[in-house]
Amino acid sequence: xxxxxxxxxxxxxxxxxxxxxxxxxxxxxxxxxxxxxxxxxxxxxxxxxxxxxxxxxxxxxxxxxxxxxxxxxxxxxxxxxxxxxxxxxxxxxxxxxxxxxxxxxxxxxxxxxxxxxxxxxxxxxxxxxxxxxxxxxxxxxxxxxxxxxxxxxxxxxxxxxxxxxxxxxxxxxxxxxxxxxxxxxxxxxxxxxxxxxxxxxxxxxxxxxxxxxxxxxxxxxxxxxxxxxxxxxxxxxxxxxxxxxxxxxxxxxxxxxxxxxxxxxxxxxxxxxxxxxxxxxxxxxxxxxxxxxxxxxxxxxxxxxxxxxxxxxxxxxxxxxxxxxxxxxxxxxxxxxxxxxxxxxxxxxxxxxxxxxxxxxxxxxxxxxxxxxxxxxxxxxxxxxxxxxxxxxxxxxxxxxxxxxxxxxxxxxxxxxxxxxxxxxxxxxxxxxxxx
Ligand code: GLV
Ligand code: MN
Ligand code: MN
Numbered sequence: 001x002x003x004x005x006x007x008x009x010x011x012x013x014x015x016x017x018x019x020x021x022x023x024x025x026x027x028x029x030x031x032x033x034x035x036x037x038x039x040x041x042x043x044x045x046x047x048x049x050x051x052x053x054x055x056x057x058x059x060x061x062x063x064x065x066x067x068x069x070x071x072x073x074x075x076x077x078x079x080x081x082x083x084x085x086x087x088x089x090x091x092x093x094x095x096x097x098x099x100x101x102x103x104x105x106x107x108x109x110x111x112x113x114x115x116x117x118x119x120x121x122x123x124x125x126x127x128x129x130x131x132x133x134x135x136x137x138x139x140x141x142x143x144x145x146x147x148x149x150x151x152x153x154x155x156x157x158x159x160x161x162x163x164x165x166x167x168x169x170x171x172x173x174x175x176x177x178x179x180x181x182x183x184x185x186x187x188x189x190x191x192x193x194x195x196x197x198x199x200x201x202x203x204x205x206x207x208x209x210x211x212x213x214x215x216x217x218x219x220x221x222x223x224x225x226x227x228x229x230x231x232x233x234x235x236x237x238x239x240x241x242x243x244x245x246x247x248x249x250x251x252x253x254x255x256x257x258x259x260x261x262x263x264x265x266x267x268x269x270x271x272x273x274x275x276x277x278x279x280x281x282x283x284x285x286x287x288x289x290x291x292x293x294x295x296x297x298x299x300x301x302x303x304x305x306x307x308x309x310x311x312x313x314x315x316x317x318x319x320x321x322x323x324x325x326x327x328x329x330x331x332x333x334x335x336x337x338x339x340x341x342x343x344x345x346x347x348x349x350x351x352x353x354x355x356x357x358x359x360x361x362x363x364x365x366x367x368x369x370x371x372x373x374x375x376x377x378x379x380x381x382x383x384x385x386x387x388x389x390x391x392x393x394x395x396x397x398x399x400x401x402x403x404x405x406x407x408x409x410x411x412x413x414x415x416x417x418x419x420x421x422x423x424x425x426x427x428x429x430x431x432x433x434x435x436x
Pocket of ligand 3: 099110111144209375376
């Protein structure tokens with residue numbers, strides 16, 4: 001029997017159907033007509049969070065929003081019993097969830113799927129009027145993608161106590177300073193540090209997410225466990241040339257900022273192709289003054305570099321910096337290199353991964369561990385508590401694209417696996433009892 005048939009024997013699809021319907025419903029909350037774009041601290045994000053908050057309340061969760069804009073639903077633990085020396089033990093908290101912000105022209109599963117799979121697990125407990133010896137919180141993070149301010153993980157940084165207030169001065173592509181955007185969305189920027197969670201309270205964090213790669217599909221597996229999340233560097237690179245008349249300045253006398261940027265973009269591609277396992281992307285390019293009959297005086301681009309090995313990534317970034325130095329000398333332009341984000345590769349927690357593995361094996365499925373090339377809030381949360389991730393097969397490995405696709409059967413496996421994972425962890429909490 002293959003992995004799919006083994007899993008389908010044990011799986012009830014109803015919860016997964018609802019997860020899929022809700023992913024559709026959330027996709028309607030967008031900043032742009034006809035495509036899904038949901039940036040940090042926008043009315044579209046608030047509308048999506050409002051809908052999720054109502055679903056959380058319907059399954060017995062108390063709901064709050066922290067100052068950076070994360071939505072947090074809490075499913076309380078059973079009251080403590082089995083006290084030692086008369087002191088009732090304080091139930092700890094397991095964090096589940098994912099993010100509700102998106103990239104531009106996004107698919108509907110990157111982020112929302114993890115929130116809704118977690119919600120399906122709570123729905124099952126609630127339907128059985130069941131409380132566990134640990135509290136469960138679902139966090140719907142406010143900014144994993146970093147689309148609005150270029151730097152990602154704003155939500156998880158606040159939770160982990162790693163939010164640097166200097167970020168509040170960053171200005172978005174639409175000209176709004178981050179502290180103003182947070183205030184407009186109902187948060188108090190000055191209170192963000194006080195929202196940090198205490199590590200003593202936490203069992204760990206587990207996120208379900210589409211794989212965003214082709215491995216599970218190629219191997220015929222519905223789910224897998226993330227072994228580690230790739231390191232990532234993000235930069236803004238600016239080329240300053242000299243603007244001038246497109247009809248009168250001879251070619252030999254030009255200092256065209258866009259031509260310098262173009263040479264750099266192709267160098268990034270060529271060098272990345274020569275570095276096994278490395279990926280590098282220029283995803284944004286702004287040209288000023290931006291007229292068809294004016295030589296570009298300034299070009300600003302984003303650069304995103306990733307590798308599983310931190311030394312390889314950092315050496316590659318040094319090489320690119322040297323390349324910029326050569327280009328600006330050759331072309332008589334100036335440059336500016338700003339580091340926006342640096343995250344080292346993050347291994348997932350072996351014990352939590354083991355509990356996920358047991359859950360998957362108990363469904364009769366092979367346990368496949370694989371690295372994540374995409375970034376996730378777990379990168380930041382790993383400094384706070386153990387982190388695990390459950391990957392769900394997606395069609396063609398496509399993501400950050402409206403064609404993102406998962407099957408209801410695979411989502412059902414994910415719900416079942418996460419539910420068993422929660423049971424495994426609850427069973428390992430020694431000092432409190434389960435109430436029905
Ligand atoms: C987030 O999805 C990232 O990897 O950029
Ligand atoms: Mn993403
Ligand atoms: Mn994501």
